[in-house]
Amino acid sequence: MKLPPLSLYVHLPWCVRKCPYCDFNSHAAKDELPADEYVEALLTDLEQDLPLVWGRTVHSIFFGGGTPSLFNARQIETLLSGFRGLLPVSPAAEVTLEANPGTTEHDGFSSYRDAGVNRISLGAQTFSDEQLNVLGRIHGRAEIHRAVESIRAAGIDNFNIDLMYALPGQSVNGAVQDVKEAIACAPSHISHYQLTIEPNTAFHVNPPQLPDDEIAWDMQLECAKVMAKATYEQYEISAWARAGYQCRHNLNYWRYGDYIGIGAGAHGKITLPSEQAIRRRVRHKHPLTWMKQVVDGESIIEDRVLGxxxxxxxxxxxxxxxxxxxxxxxxxxxxxxxxxxxxxxxxxxxxxxxxxxxxxxxxxxxxxxxxxxxxxxxxxx
Ligand code: SF4
Missing domain, CATH: 1.10.10.10 (Winged helix-like DNA-binding domain superfamily/Winged helix DNA-binding domain)
Incomplete structure (x- = not known):
């Protein structure tokens, strides 16, 4: 057993509201976010894992959610400088922030860039206003294009657009049009997921009519042709990238690398060669409970060796x-x-x-x- 590369995942769990298809650990922000307190708790949370990773360098950091762009650039900068003070972070580390096109108005992307973010993952999902509405998203097509302009104006050329296909009422042509509009934004990366109905979601209770499996497969094939023609290479079932722009953080997951996961509900995986063991550590899911438990050093609700x-x-x-x-x-x-x-x-x-x-x-x-x-x-x- 040898040490694989190490990444850091940071979970920022709040959203403006809960989308009906979403089974992530995300929570509608009812009042003002306790963002500064949450930031402080994240740094305390990281300290708990340090004895397991002494001396190891972090090669990528991923702010996922939830909607991380609800946190402002000052808070992201506090986190990044705090991480660097606690453990070695490679100067060339990929630092990704997930952003919702409807939540970036308080800070432009140049502020996030100045804070140390060098990759953006934009949750567009579709360019159809009608389908964005069905999906319960808080943004429209115009906000996606505004966000892309802001990313480009900030000089961030490494950005992903998240798209979903097989949406309620979507045709093969509609799915292809989405991909074409995404490509016209010239992202370095496209994540292209099929919408599925997951348990514990509003769509599970009131399922919309989705395209059948054969139509979904046709969508996948037709969209794949368009992305390949535009020189995006499929390197994972749902991930397409231009040469040199594969997501290093996700590749480390997929290649069974190690990761520390901090924040509400985050999972970590740490290899311990001296013990011939892999440890799985999971944090409490609910943000406010997790914040209270971090103070007492009790936020980890599962810590075990994998069989x-x-x-x-x-x-x-x-x-x-x-x-x-x-x-x-x-x-x-x-x-x-x-x-x-x-x-x-x-x-x-x-x-x-x-x-x-x-x-x-x-x-x-x-x-x-x-x-x-x-x-x-x-x-x-
Ligand atoms: S914005 Fe993303 S994380 Fe938040 S509820 Fe919608 S799908 Fe889930």
Whole structure:
């Protein structure tokens, strides 16, 4: 077992209101946010994990949510300088802030850039005002374009646009138009997700009529053609990037790297080679409860060593989403286990045509790419 690269995830859990499809740990901000107190609590929270990562350098930082752009640039700067005071952060670290096009009016993107943010992930979802309304988003098409202009004016060329497809009432042509409009904004990265109905959401209680699986598959194929033609390369099931602009933070997750997760509901994964162990640490979900518990050093509600079957599942689950697939030679280094522990499951997936064996690389076949959940089922603990 060897130490993989280390990232830092920071969860900022509030949104203006809850979108009906959203199952993230996000909470509608009813009153003024306790943002300064939350910032202070995040730095205290990070201190709790430091003994597990002494001397290790953080290579990427990701402010996710929720809606991180509800926090102003001063608060983000306080966090970034606080992190640098607590642990080594690479000078070349990728620092991403998720932003909602409807919540960036209090601080332009140049302020976030000056605070140390060098990558923006913009939650556009669609350019159709009608569908944005159905999705319960607080922004319209015009706000997306204003946000893109502000990102460009700030000189941030590394930005992602989040899009969803298979929306209620959407046609294949509508999905393709969304992708074309996103490409016209010249982002370095596009995340392209299918809308699914998740438990514990308003859409689960009152489901809208969604396009069927065949139409959704056609949308995926047609949108893929348009992105590929515009020189975006698909490197993960839902992620497309121009050369050199893959999201380093997400790649580290998918390659089964380590990450510290701080903030309400955040998860962390830390490898401890001296103990031949991988630790999973999870924080309390509710922001106000988490803030109170941090003060008492009790915000971590789960802290355990992953079992062998979990390590196998996570290693395969994450990496088989990548076009590059898995390096067999990394299996032992990342999991502390021998390849023979998993060869039976790999043989089964190969026999079903879900994987292709290419020397050291094991990749999802076109069948496995489409039916990724069948691969997951084989590796389930
Ligand atoms: S803005 Fe994003 S995180 Fe917030 S409720 Fe909507 S989908 Fe969820």
């Amino acid at each position: 062998e079957r979990e390590r196998i599942f996570e290693f395969f689950l994450n990496q088989l989403r990548l076009r590059d697939g898995i390096r067999k030679s990394q299996f032992s280094a990342r999991t502390g286990m021998a390849w023979s522990e998993v060869s039976g499951q790999v043989e089964e997936a190969l026999a079903k045509g879900l994987l292709n064996d290419d020397g050291d690389l094991l990749k999802a076949s076109e069948l496995g790419w489409r039916f990724n959940n069948e691969i997951q089922a084989i590796f389930l603990p």
